[in-house]
Amino acid sequence: MLLLVYLIRTGLNYLLVTKDIWPEAEDPTKFMELNHIIAVVLGELYVIGFVTAIKLVIDWSIEKKRNEDLAKLQMSTELKFLRTQIQPHFFFNTLNNLYALTLEKSDNAPRLVIKLSDMMQYILYEVKSSKASLLQEINHINNFIDIERLRFKDRIESEMDITGNIEDVYVPPLLLLSFIENCFKHGLKENDKLKIKMSFNLLNGYLEFNLSNNFNPNTARALKHGIGNENAKRRLSLLFSNNYALESKKDGDIYNLFLKIPVQS
Known part of the structure; x- marks a missing residue:
């Protein structure tokens, strides 16, 4: 998936925007060079990690609330059962x-x-x-x-x-x-x-x-x-x-x- 992202993102940039795909590099870099691939992949990993962290926090919050609701329901059910005794x-x-x-x-x-x-x-x-x-x-x-x-x-x-x-x-x-x-x-x-x-x-x-x-x-x-x-x-x-x-x-x-x-x- 990272390679696909590189091909689409860098390829479109190379074809439609500019041939200088890595202007901040010291030496001119061509499309599909290893150094450029590694730089782009690392950048995408930062983005994926950040988004994944957000998703995990949201999922954890939803699961925590669901477990709390289940615990409250279980407590309420058990209390009702205890009253019936x-x-x-x-x-x-x-x-x-x-x-x-x-x-x-x-x-x-x-x-x-x-x-x-x-x-x-x-x-x-x-x-x-x-x-x-x-x-x-x-x-x-x-x-x-x-x-x-x-x-x-x-x-x-x-x-x-x-x-x-x-x-x-x-x-x-x-x-x-x-x-x-x-x-x-x-x-x-x-x-x-x-x-x-x-x-x-x-x-x-x-x-x-x-x-x-x-x-x-x-x-x-x-x-x-x-x-x-x-x-x-x-x-x-x-x-x-x-x-x-x-x-x-x-x-x-x-x-x-x-x-x-x-x-x-």
């Missing part, structure tokens, strides 16, 4: 409990239907983005605890403490609820009460969430390997990379959890 057993248990209440003609059945409907509406229709109002999430947690309290009656005790203005704060949807679910999954013993304490503290653009509950030591292994915890860890890793803290420990029959994540206003 949340609460299926809870809904089934609640429906079974609702069936039992209807058989007993209990006055709690209509209340349970309303609360379950509110939760399903929130999960299926209102939570469609990567962030949700912290106030809504807390209301959702309270709704969840109320439903469980209808199931277990006076065996559920819960305390909540909130520090800071949470009205305009946004967090990943349904993230905190997975930890509350674990309290009921692993904390309820056969005839004992479940005691839950949680706190929300806003400090310097971060939300600090503390949770403690009594748990059944016989479920300690399940507590370590439950889907809920792995789900939450994976979501945190996808959303915040390393900009978060998640710690948990057991102190006797008390399970303590600490979560710190950046929040959006």
